[in-house]
Amino acid sequence: MTEPSEARERVLQAAAKLFSARGYNAVTVKDIASEAGIHHASLYHHAPNGKEGLFVEVTARTLTQHRDGIAAAVAQYNPDLRRQLSAIAAWLIDQPPLDMIRLIYSDLPAVKPDSAEYLTLLAFESMLVPVAQVLEEASVRGEIAHHDLGSIAGALFSSIESLHTLPDAYLTRPRQAMAEDIIDVFIAGMTPR
Amino acid sequence: MTEPSEARERVLQAAAKLFSARGYNAVTVKDIASEAGIHHASLYHHAPNGKEGLFVEVTARTLTQHRDGIAAAVAQYNPDLRRQLSAIAAWLIDQPPLDMIRLIYSDLPAVKPDSAEYLTLLAFESMLVPVAQVLEEASVRGEIAHHDLGSIAGALFSSIESLHTLPDAYLTRPRQAMAEDIIDVFIAGMTPR
DNA sequence: GTCTATATAAAGATAGAC
DNA sequence: GTCTATCTTTATATAGAC
Known part of the structure; x- marks a missing residue:
């Protein structure tokens, strides 16, 4: 669609950072251009489909990166x-917050239905399905009892993701340490006794 | 500040509903007025501080209702x-989603710092602290082992809250049933063996 | 590829009539 | 308490020069 270039990449990264931090509606095209170090009119050279096209493109990219x-x-x-879940947590903590509720209820209603549907599917396939699969495999190995692994995967994912919420005042320990505790509880809770 | 009245209450409820569903930035004053069945100019009669004042007022009210x-x-x-946690889950599922990440990262940056600080504190005191307290009391009774109950309370809260995210296509069972499963795992995971 | 200038539309808000 | 009319600001987007 548009030529790759160093400048375009700067725009995409600025957009990804800001959209991810504040959501679609709280970010302006000027914010993105400013973050990328260019005038906001120049942004349309790299993103001919404007704010909405930019959002869909970088959100898809972010979700794909999470999946990978x-x-x-x-x-x-x-x-x-346990190590698999710890490593997933480390990855999620290292990335900017990915707020699925905001994505679905606040951001996606602002984009074209086709794009919204595509991103919704991509989000679930990138986040929930892989986590559920890890649990499923452990279940097959007999390490954890059979539960509704979809529910548990969602709970685990959002538990880790919510560590981003904690303001520093409430952050008594490193997020990864909190994640380990949460994972311990989940694993112990699913282990047959 | 402003006289209570049936019309004002309609405005507050419309604002609460829309802000809660889509967040501060995705809702316009016209949306709220329309939902309340009045012209948007009339809204300022009931809410002299405009959109921002309305948001702060109804968000505080929503948080207080959650606390109660x-x-x-x-x-x-x-x-x-177990029954306490099930009842908390039933309450949260029955209410509109309360997205703390969106509240803190997307909504609050748009309001005055004083209001943002007030709502942040109220949110944590209304949601996390009560859940942590329930766990703490169970811990004192010896029913669950000592964990970082702040972390676990946050995980539990966001696990339940994330059930709102699931689009109907992914909703194979009633949300309350999923919540029960999640609560089971948490309790089993914290129970000394 | 970036800028200045400008067009267009939408949003928040106020004034004043009824 | 509600409306019509209007104001101001901001946001998205385009045109065209350099």
């Missing part, structure tokens, strides 16, 4: 469930 | 931890 990051964590520590 | 709803659930089933 999670897949790498899963592959690296296979078949050690 | 959780407190009622806790009191009703004291000292039965």
Whole structure:
């Protein structure tokens, strides 16, 4: 669609950063251009479809990166469930927050229905499905009891993701340490006794 | 500040509903007025501080209602931890989604710093602290092992809240049933063996 | 590829009649 | 308490020079 270039990449990264931090509606085209170090009119040279096209493109890219990051964590520590989940948590904590509720209820209603549907599907396939799969494999190995793994995967994912919420005042320990505690509880809770 | 009246209450409820569903930035004053069945200029009669004042007022009210709803659930089933958590979940599922990440990262940056600080504090005191307290009391009774109960409370809260995210296509069972499963895992995971 | 200038539309808000 | 009319500001987007 548009030529790759160093400047375009700066725009995409600025957009990804700001959209991810504040959501579609709280970010202006000027914010993005300013973050990328160019005039906001210049942005349309790199993003002919404007704000909406930019959002769809960088959100898809962010989701794909999450999918790949999670897949790498899963592959690296296979078949050690605890290490797999810790590595997924480390990845999620290292990335900007990915607020699925905001994405679905606030951001996506502002874009074309086709794009919204595409991103919704991509989000679930990138986040929930891989986590559920890791649990499923551990279940097949007999390490955890059979639960509704979709529900549990969602709970685990949002538990880790919510660590981003904590303002520093409430952050008594490193987020990764909190994540380990949460993972411990989940694993213990699913382990047959 | 402003006289209570049936019309003003309609405005507040419309604002609460829309802000809660889509967030501060995705809702316009016209949306709220339209939902309340009045012209948008009339809205300023009931809300002299405009959109921002309206948001702060209804968000505080929503948070306070959540605090009270959780407190009622806790009191009703004291000292039965599982029933307490189920009742909290039932309350949260029955209410519109309360997205803390969106509130803190997307909505609050748009309001005056004083208001933002006030709402941040109120949010944590209304949601996380009560849930942590229920866990703490169960811990004192010896029913669950000592964990970082702040982390676990946050995980539990966001796990339940994330059930709102699931589009109907992914909703194979009632949300309350999923919540029960999640609560089971949390309790089992914290129970000393 | 970036800028200045400008067009267009939408949003928040106020004044004043009824 | 509600409306019509209007004002001001901001946002998205385009045209065209350099």
